[in-house]
Amino acid sequence: MRMVGPLRFFGLMVQLLMGLSTSAPHFGHLGMSPTFHMGFNGYLYKVYGDWLGENLEGRPLGDLLEFAKPFNKLLTGPCEGVVAMLSVDVKACTGCGTCELACSYRHFGVHNPRKSAIRVMLPTSERPWNVPVVCRHCAKPKCAEECPVNAIYRAEDGRVLVDQETCIGCRNCAEACPFGAIFFHPEIATPIKCDLCGWDPECVKWCPTGAIKLKSPLALGDEARERTARAMAGVVR
Secondary structure, X not given: XXXXXXXXXXXXXXXXXXXXXXXXXXOOOOOOOOOOOOOOOHHHHHHHHHHHOOOOOOOOOOOHHHHHHHHHHHOOOOEOOEOOEEEEOOOOOOOOXXXXXXXXXHHHOOOOHHHOOOEEEOOOOXXXXXXXXXXXXXXXXXXXXXXXXXXXXXXXXXOEEEOOOOOOOOOHHHHHOOOOXXXXXXXXEEEEOOOHHHHOOHHHHHOOOOOEEEEOHXXXXXXXXXXXXXXXXXXXX
């Protein structure tokens, strides 16, 4: 067996101390395995704050992969007071309406876009993109604030839901929503509003171009940050 020289040995030890992986953490991406440095990782602290470090009170980090396991599940549900949300890439949307059909069939057993909790706004002369309008499950939902009978509430898992028994169908919520993401239909007395299909949204599963995704709020902007990092790295080179 070939012996490892002193300098090579020293280099291997440095790599081990700095971490077995040199890739950035992807802790906020749903459906992906978390990758972490095995030691101190400043980027992890900057992105995820006191969840993963600021309150460690000097305790050694050890293996961050093990340390972060309890938080991985949390990021797919309630997260810093904001539930995981539907993220839309308008440039990827073709306006096919598959999301509307999937949503209406899941909730009402029919393929009817007017009974869908997601609506695709088709392009106009002033707006050349198809724009799916979705509920954001806001941290401070205006629809709940304006409901006179408190029929709209935040569930324990963070979703903003409608109590169909309490709702009186006054439509205040639809007027209050800043995104216009609450709808009504003549055959349905209560609001048509996204409930994220119990964390398995049909619109995400059926979108043929992947224009709709379920993301943790902590992962929002990751693509833009990566583009910025690549651009900056190109400038530095």
